[in-house]
Amino acid sequence: MKERILQIMREVLDDNSIDTSSNQQNCENWDSLHQLSLISELEDEFDVDIEPEEIAEMTSFEKVKDILSTKL
Amino acid sequence: MKYFIFRNQTIEPFWDNNQVSFSGYDDISLIPDDVESYIWFYQVPPGEDDVVAEEVKTFLDKLRLVLDKILASKQFIIFSLCSLSNVNIVGSRNTLMIAINEFNQAVLDLANNRGNVRFIDFSKFVNQYPHRELVNWKFYFISQTLLNPKLAKDFQYWWKQKEKELALKRKKCLVLDLDNTLWGGILGEDGVAGIKIGGDYPGKAFSYWQRSLLELKRTGVMLAICSKNNEADVIEAWENNPFMILRKDDFVAWRINWHDKASNIQELAAELNIGLDSMVFIDNNPTERELIRQLLPVVETPDFPDKPHQLMSFLEELVNSYFRVYSVTSEDLKKTEQYKANAQRVAAQARFTDFNEYLKSLDINLEIQALDEFNLQRVAQMTQKTNQFNLTTHRYTENDIQQMSNEGALIYAISVSDRFGDNGITGEIILRPLEKDTMLIDTLLLSCRILGKRIEFAFLDTIINLVANKGIKRLKASYHKTAKNSQVADFYDKAGFRITHRDDDSKDYELIIDKQRDKKDIYTITIK
CATH class of the missing domain: 3.40.50.1110 (SGNH hydrolase)
Structure with a gap:
């Protein structure tokens, strides 16, 4: 799962340096518009629905992973 | 771009x-x-x-x-x-x-x-x-x-x-074969009455196809014929087959003979005075198509469908690929x-002839609110989220905002509505006291949703008048460059501030307030 998330993040955010320490502060492309595309991709990839409150929380790789793992 | x-x-x-x-x-x-x-x-x-x-x-x-x-x-x-x-x-x-x-x-x-x-x-x-x-x-x-x-x-x-x-680029001329292309069957063998056009399928499919080609002709595409046949037979078919839709007069030129088709197409181009690159060649025979692709590669030679019922989708492809009027x-x-x-006439008939009139027609209401317990959360949140129209991009929490306010900062939010709806609080300004009659614009930001209506200037002007009434004579301000806020790089210049210092990433400004700024009659402004 970790690798699948990382792969989607690298693709959507167009940044190959993304790793488990990435977050909205240290990743320049990760703005609100990319967040939208990222969520849309993650929902499709893992076949889950992510709630708006959760979307607001998903500001780092770790938080993305935590929230997704509660759904699988 | x-x-x-x-x-x-x-x-x-x-x-x-x-x-x-x-x-x-x-x-x-x-x-x-x-x-x-x-x-x-x-x-x-x-x-x-x-x-x-x-x-x-x-x-x-x-x-x-x-x-x-x-x-x-x-x-x-x-x-x-x-x-x-x-x-x-x-x-x-x-x-x-x-x-x-x-x-x-x-x-x-x-x-x-x-x-x-x-x-x-x-x-x-x-x-x-x-x-x-x-x-x-x-x-x-x-x-x-x-x-x-x-x-x-x-x-x-x-x-x-x-x-x-x-x-x-739109092509000019469609060069068509006849047998099994414009009609079913072979004229030389099946005869004028035996070829398949009109009546039931497959004749019906060829009728629709010919009718569509006629429509294409009406849009200005030239139709020409290049076919191995006896010219006299073809002319007889045009004249005597009652189901024929495309007839002699619909074609600008033809080469109906037993010569090779490459030479015929070159002759057609010369006769019509058009380039080979503006011709499209349609033939059901793959050998003929290959010949043209080899000898005249600039002529477009699309594959032809196997079945007559595919002709209508083929036509759509032809139109999309070669005959749309798109390029200038x-x-x-x-x-x-x-x-x-x-255009200028049309504009004169339109309801607004200039931008100000258009803005006026929107009935824009600007409500300027001092910081209170209801807007505090939104004020803090906007400093976190706003990237584009944000002069300094300082990020603050609710506590930070409250503390600045306690230390004498003037903090205002702006709420914007027009006749199509209420956008709510979509901007703010934070002014911190420096000396007795001087304040610093620490933060000025607006949501991109409301930009384009010159609200930013109306907002700033209103605030300048407001602080002037409180005895403020001088404002300082600055622009801090980020990856996202280049659109406001010259905002203070346009607003009449004077640059006091600049380097690669920032500019500092000053404004001596010597007069009240004019209120624009475009907006209704209320101060709460």
């Missing part, structure tokens, strides 16, 4: 952001000229039919204001409007549907009359999906993205196809001069 897109919704996920830049939301005040083409891609916002219909009517006025300001030689691509989200309730007055149709009709007229305007039928994309897949309300509520972002990849693919069509030609360019004159 390849495209500049005028838009009223969040559509960034649908475009390759290396190629495009976007207007503000429903913002026509800024029209860059260093782009190859412009795109107008508005969407019908959700809401009450009558209210949205009124808003849709203003789209056309805005579109015309924009068209008047751009060079007639630049391609301007306009997406048709479709209702993505609005429910047409039985018994309602269809006002919205009528407004949408009027817009699309007007855009088609523009595309027919101006060489540089192209119409993109967005419903062709939208209609591929069931209604419930078009809008994902979650994404609409969190980021004002009406078209479902899950369709982004499909859309990108679809747009690539459209781009190819837009780039094509030199004649179009000449015509655009006339269009310009026309």
